[in-house]
Amino acid sequence: MTTQVDFSAPRIAILGGGPGGYEAAMVAASLGAHVTIIERAGLGGSAVLTDVVPSKTLIATADLMTRVGEADELGVKFDGDGTASKPRADLKHINDRVLNLAHGQSDDIRAGLERLGVEIVIGSGKLLDNNTIEVLTIDGIRTIDADAILLAVGAHPRELPTAKPDGERILNWAQIYNLDELPEELIVVGSGVTGAEFASAYNGLGSNVTLISSRDQVLPGEDTDAAKLLEGVFERRGVRVLSKSRANAVERTDDGVKVTLGDGSIVTGSHCLVCVGSIPNTAGIGLEEAGVTLTESGHIKVDGVSRTTAPNIYAAGDCTGVFALASVAAMQGRIAIAHFMGDGVKPLKLNQVASNIFTSPEIASVGVSEADLASGKYQGDVVMLSLLSNARAKMRNTKDGFVKIIARKGSGTVIGGVVVGPNASELIFPISVAVTQKLHVDDVASAFTVYPSLTGSISEAARRLHVHM
Numbered sequence: 001m002t003t004q005v006d007f008s009a010p011r012i013a014i015l016g017g018g019p020g021g022y023e024a025a026m027v028a029a030s031l032g033a034h035v036t037i038i039e040r041a042g043l044g045g046s047a048v049l050t051d052v053v054p055s056k057t058l059i060a061t062a063d064l065m066t067r068v069g070e071a072d073e074l075g076v077k078f079d080g081d082g083t084a085s086k087p088r089a090d091l092k093h094i095n096d097r098v099l100n101l102a103h104g105q106s107d108d109i110r111a112g113l114e115r116l117g118v119e120i121v122i123g124s125g126k127l128l129d130n131n132t133i134e135v136l137t138i139d140g141i142r143t144i145d146a147d148a149i150l151l152a153v154g155a156h157p158r159e160l161p162t163a164k165p166d167g168e169r170i171l172n173w174a175q176i177y178n179l180d181e182l183p184e185e186l187i188v189v190g191s192g193v194t195g196a197e198f199a200s201a202y203n204g205l206g207s208n209v210t211l212i213s214s215r216d217q218v219l220p221g222e223d224t225d226a227a228k229l230l231e232g233v234f235e236r237r238g239v240r241v242l243s244k245s246r247a248n249a250v251e252r253t254d255d256g257v258k259v260t261l262g263d264g265s266i267v268t269g270s271h272c273l274v275c276v277g278s279i280p281n282t283a284g285i286g287l288e289e290a291g292v293t294l295t296e297s298g299h300i301k302v303d304g305v306s307r308t309t310a311p312n313i314y315a316a317g318d319c320t321g322v323f324a325l326a327s328v329a330a331m332q333g334r335i336a337i338a339h340f341m342g343d344g345v346k347p348l349k350l351n352q353v354a355s356n357i358f359t360s361p362e363i364a365s366v367g368v369s370e371a372d373l374a375s376g377k378y379q380g381d382v383v384m385l386s387l388l389s390n391a392r393a394k395m396r397n398t399k400d401g402f403v404k405i406i407a408r409k410g411s412g413t414v415i416g417g418v419v420v421g422p423n424a425s426e427l428i429f430p431i432s433v434a435v436t437q438k439l440h441v442d443d444v445a446s447a448f449t450v451y452p453s454l455t456g457s458i459s460e461a462a463r464r465l466h467v468h469m
C-alpha cells in the first residue's frame with residue numbers, strides 16, 4: 001500500500017536522522033506535513049549506529065557476565081575445573097551481535113518512516129538559506145525546499161591532538177566495536193559518563209581496566225553519593241582509577257600503547273579508549289549564512305521550543321548542547337514540530353529530565369540534585385535508603401545501591417531523586433512521574449508496591465519524607 005502525500009501540506013526538511021530527527025519526522029508526518037529527512041550514514045544516526053544502542057548492547061553482555069561471576073554466592077555451580085568453569089567473553093561474537101542489532105534497529109526506523117510517507121534522502125546536506133537545503137548524494141546535488149527546517153546534525157567524538165585514534169590500539173567510542181579480541185589491558189581516558197560506562201563494561205567482560213580521571217571523582221557533576229559508591233565497586237572489582245590525572249599523550253608501542261600523564265609518569269596497556277567529550281557537527285553546513293547563532297562551544301543556540309535565531313529553523317539533539325541524551329533530542333524534535341505546526345506544546349523543562357548511566361550498578365537521576373540544594377537554588381529535604389535492607393535486593397544478592405528522594409522543604413512535593421542499583425533506568429520512572437506531575441511524597445508512599453520489590457524502597461523513602469500536618 002502506497003501512502004498518499006499531500007503536497008499542499010507544510011513542507012518540513014530535517015537534516016539528520018538521529019533521535020531528534022526521526023522522532024520529529026514521525027510526529028510531523030502524523031500531523032499531515034510533507035517530510036523529507038536527510039541523513040548521510042543511516043537512520044538512527046550515531047545514537048543507533050555507533051553510540052547508545054551499541055554501547056548498551058555491549059553492556060548487557062557485560063552485566064550478564066558479572067551476574068554469572070557472582071552466581072557461586074547464590075549456590076549456582078559450574079562443572080569443570082579452573083578456567084573451564086569461568087565465563088569467557090567472545091568479543092568478535094559480542095561485537096558482531098552489537099553491530100547487527102544496531103543496523104537492524106536502523107532498518108526498523110527506516111521502515112517506520114517509510115510507512116508514514118516520509119521521504120528519505122541519503123547524503124550530506126547544508127543550508128543555502130532559511131528555506132533551502134543542498135544535498136550531495138551519490139547521484140549528484142539535489143536542492144530541497146521547505147517551509148521549516150529542523151537541524152538534528154548530532155556530534156562526533158572529540159580527539160586529542162596528541163592521542164589520534166588509529167582504530168586498532170588507540171580508539172574512540174565509535175571504533176571500539178571493530179575489535180575481535182578482548183583487550184588484555186584497556187586504558188580508558190576520561191571518567192565522564194562514556195568513560196565510566198566502558199570501564200565498567202570491559203571490566204565485566206574480563207579486561208584489566210585503568211581509568212584515567214582528570215577530576216577528583218569519577219562522573220564529575222553527578223550525584224556525589226552515587227560516584228563514591230561506583231568508585232568503591234570499581235576498586236572491589238579491580239578497576240584501577242587514577243584520579244586527578246590528565247592524559248597528555250597516547251602513543252602506539254610495539255605491542256600496545258603508552259599514556260603519558262601530566263606529571264610525566266607513564267601508564268602502559270594493550271589498548272586505549274579515548275572518551276574526552278564530543279564536538280557538535282555544526283561546521284561547514286551553512287549555519288552562519290542562514291543566520292543561525294552558535295554558542296562559544298560551537299553548539300546551536302535554541303530556546304525552550306527548539307527555535308534557533310533564524311526564522312523557520314529549529315534544532316534538536318547533541319548539536320544544541322542542551323543535554324547529550326537521546327531522550328532529550330527526541331523531545332526537542334517533537335517540541336519543534338508541535339510548535340511549527342501549531343499543535344499543543346510545552347517548552348522543554350530541564351529540571352524534569354531523567355537520565356541513566358549504564359555502569360554496573362546503574363545510576364539514574366531526575367530533577368533537582370543535592371548539589372542544587374547545596375548551592376541554595378532549591379530548598380529541600382533528602383532521604384537516602386541503602387538497598388542492603390531491601391528484601392528483594394538480598395534475594396538477588398545485590399550489595400550495591402540506594403534510593404534517594406528529594407522533596408521541597410515545607411510542602412513535601414517530590415522535586416528530584418536518584419536510584420543506584422540493577423535496572424535503575426527502569427526504577428527511576430516512578431520518581432520521574434512524581435517530579436513531572438508535582439506529586440506529594442504521600443502520593444508516592446500511598447501507592448501500592450509489590451512485596452518484595454526494589455520499588456518498595458522508593459515507597460519507603462517517600463514515607464520517611466512525610467510532612468506531619
